[in-house]
Amino acid sequence: MASYARTSEDFRQKDGHGVRHQLRINERTAREYGCRVVATYTDNGCSASKRGAARPGFDLLVEDLGRGDTVDGQVLDGVVCVADDRLYRRADDLTRFFTALTSHPDRIYVDPHGVRDPYSQEGLLQAVRSLDVAVMETRVRSQRLMNWHWARAVEGVPHSGPRPFGWLENRITLHPVEAPLVQKAIADRVSGKSVRAIAREWCDLKVTGTRGGRPNPQTVTQIMTAPRVCGYRANRGELLLVPETRQPVLGQWEPIVAPDQWHAVCATFSAGNLYMHRGTGAPRRTAGKAAPRQLGSGILRCGAKRDDGTVCHGALCAQKGRSRKSPYVYSCRDCRRCSISGPLADEALERLLFSEAAGPAQPSAAMRDRWHAGEVGLEEKRKILAAALTGCVVQPGVKGRQAWDHSRVRPSWR
Structure with a gap:
């Protein structure tokens, strides 16, 4: 029998303890129903609800089930897992799993609630019901997370994630070296200097981004046109406004420049280059790829x-x-x-x-x-x-x- 375990994230301890615990539960469940685990498959820190997310353990499980045995010749007569949503949270994954599982006769699916017949109509209906619950749970969690981020944003709480260029790790205090660079870059850009020249100047000064990368024109543009440089708070590509006054929400951090300077530097770029269009969480204005502009492109x-x-x-x-x-x-x-x-x-x-x-x-x-x-x-x-x-x-x-x-x-x- 194959044992499968998956966790959605493991960014704190990063030791795989979640999948280890699930595998132990799978061993106990298999023994309770007279089965023996001959192969284990794991996906640590892998989402099952995001389209296109890589799940090498699940892919290998489906491949081995379709073949009938593992690469070392161990016959697979079923699968044990702690819950259905560990295996699938999307309809296409459910289809792939059940097609592979039932490709050979007399197999079973086991979880802590008992043994399930994957060939019967009731077994398939139970899987579909589990999928409906998983999809609804994913939507509820996503909406709850979006609401949490929005509530923090309207209070002016700094962005989560990597430290923004120009501020210290607390995301409130200005960085003594980076903040003056941003301020000068905005003034230079408003005066007519090219972004490429600004990026080259930063490279000559051995400036690196908060993730260690070298500055390029696109990242410099994003830094200069981000609303945070003047103290404004944005969320998912939109500038947040106070409902009563319709004025921009002010963040809790120290601004680098005044709002009029931010508006002035944004006016020097086309709309598609601004942070509000290209920044994290911003919705794209088009779903298609840019059309080739030369005859030989792609040929x-x-x-x-x-x-x-x-x-x-x-x-x-x-x-x-x-x-x-x-x-x-x-x-x-x-x-x-x-x-x-x-x-x-x-x-x-x-x-x-x-x-x-x-x-x-x-x-x-x-x-x-x-x-x-x-x-x-x-x-x-x-x-x-x-x-x-x-x-x-x-x-x-x-x-x-x-x-x-x-x-x-x-x-x-x-």
């Missing part, structure tokens, strides 16, 4: 060889270039060994598409005329390329060679 692949002799095949991403001839380039972020001029690569793709090598995939003459006349938009061009090509491998360039070499782009036709 070009890296042809550089790794140290072990294999080809990288990483996606080449469009980045800003450093010359007028190549205002953008495609570079591999995986191995960083391959880069090609953006206009060169796009021109090579067009040549290949309208060449005889394209064969049946070659567009019609009318489409060629529309393409060269500028009547075909980027999205339509990308669809035409995707219909003709499965991808293009870009070979690394030769250092010192100035002439454009279109043969570096090697297509794979559909």
Whole structure:
């Protein structure tokens, strides 16, 4: 019999005591009903209610149940667990578990309340009822947690989580080094200085974030435009207001700048870059991904060889270039060994598409005329390329060679 244990979090003691206790209870339960545990599966600090959460122990359990035995040949004739919600809190996990459990005959499911027949209608209904209870409990706990955070926020209590840049660990007192940096950065930005220059200046001063990372333009923007810098309190991407006066809720911490300075620095950015849009808990304004802005994005692949002799095949991403001839380039972020001029690569793709090598995939003459006349938009061009090509491998360039070499782009036709 397989024994499964799971805990949602283990951030205090971090010793796995929760899953150990569950496994001991499972051993006792198995003995009470004449069963023997031959394999254990655990997920310590893993959520079962969040979509896409990794649960390697549960995945291995389902895999072994479907096969019928463990990797070392121990036959699995059932599962023992302290409660249903340790195994599943989502309908898809319930389906996966019961499909694997009943893939072989004569298996049982055991918990402290007794032995359950997973093949019977009553056994399945009991599992569904347990799922309904788990889903409702998850919703109630989530709403309770949201209300708790909101109540703390309207009282001006500082944010939980990592220490915010500019304040000490108590999240109330200003940091003697970081706070003046933020104040100066806001003044410089309002005066017209670029965020990239501010981030570079912080890097030159050996400044690191509260988690040890190097400053970059995005994090500097978030720090400067966070409402906390002027003492305002936000919650889940919204600025909290006092119901009676409709004035912003003031936090219990020391502000770095005055509210008018915060409004001034926020006005220098587009709405999508502000902390209230990009910060923790802020709702995204769009559920979709940003549309590609270059022709070869998602089509070009890296042809550089790794140290072990294999080809990288990483996606080449469009980045800003450093010359007028190549205002953008495609570079591999995986191995960083391959880069090609953006206009060169796009021109090579067009040549290949309208060449005889394209064969049946070659567009019609009318489409060629529309393409060269500028009547075909980027999205339509990308669809035409995707219909003709499965991808293009870009070979690394030769250092010192100035002439454009279109043969570096090697297509794979559909």
